[in-house]
Amino acid sequence: MTVEELTARVRSGVPLAAALGIEVVSADAATAMVRLPASDLSMRPGGTASGPALMTLADVAIWVPLLVATGGADETRTAALTISFLRPAGSGGVLAEVRIVRQGRSTVYAEVWMRAEGSDKPCAHATSTWLRAAAP
Template structure:
């Protein structure tokens, strides 16, 4: 069971992180150590060559990982990304992007996870992302 309700996490993302609010994300799954988020396709996400831009893909991966971490530690707004490594595997087609993330290791101060990104309806991932989040000391994160 997630330590932050899905609706609360979605509201946190939409209202407290203005850029994420502009993306129109929809949280589809939020369970302990697992999160799935969708970004509805928009024409302004396309870069030359007709593919969804890298910054949009990395933003999705980062917000998915935020969900994974908060699902385990609760609403700790000051948990922050310390590393994000993205391997672009294939061109995402002009469609919704879906990020599916899970935890690999949760420690007292760091959380490490991975996110697979998909073009909606496709079986093969378009990117593989690993993320590390810093967790603030108890009592300083909310």
């Protein structure tokens, strides 16, 4: 799938991702880079990306490599998401780098490092467990 196709799939599958303007920058079956652009919808008072926007970014970012691996037909679901906010992201865009750490028969475990565009310092770190959908 192209990054344009992945962005469209993410936005149709998670309407909040569309509202926030989340876009796929790069992806393969084990990693991805996803971007949250700055917008009034993603900001909190004080002019920095909000926690809910960063949690959405992390969750959507994890889905991207799974979509690549299945040609867009992934049916896994988030079971747990833990996030640590390390510093304010600032008022610009935020990049999320995801890595699928482990894929089992019934679960997927991944981590996401987020940073403000133009910065090397992380603003947030998330880990997540996803459950594979049971066969009908």
